[in-house]
Amino acid sequence: MKVTDAEADALSRIRRRRRVARRSLWFLPAVPLVFFLLDVAFDSPEPKLIGGAIVAALFLAPSMIHAMSACPRCHNLFYYTAFWGNPFGTRCRHCGLELPRTT
Numbered sequence: 001m002k003v004t005d006a007e008a009d010a011l012s013r014i015r016r017r018r019r020v021a022r023r024s025l026w027f028l029p030a031v032p033l034v035f036f037l038l039d040v041a042f043d044s045p046e047p048k049l050i051g052g053a054i055v056a057a058l059f060l061a062p063s064m065i066h067a068m069s070a071c072p073r074c075h076n077l078f079y080y081t082a083f084w085g086n087p088f089g090t091r092c093r094h095c096g097l098e099l100p101r102t103t
């Protein structure tokens with residue numbers, strides 16, 4: 001099935017979100033280290049809360065934005081159905097629209 005220009009643009013955006021989400025995984029091993037350092041450095045819990053907000057911004061937000069990507073063809077979530085999902089799949093879970101390898 002032919003992909004329109006608008007769909008190609010949206011697929012390019014999904015691919016970019018996917019790339020950012022993958023890169024955000026690099027922050028995951030730093031989470032225990034950050035909390036340990038904040039725990040050692042400060043007695044109050046506020047720095048840990050701030051550290052948690054920073055971790056959320058660096059790791060969770062890109063992952064959530066990626067996971068909530070909508071398919072440009074069927075307008076459902078690209079990676080998830082009601083019961084199953086794969087955030088690094090290459091096809092829409094609903095209509096089968098495929099992410100191109102390079103955009």
Ligand SMILES: [Zn+2]
Binds near residue numbers: 071072074078093
């Ligand atoms: Zn779709």
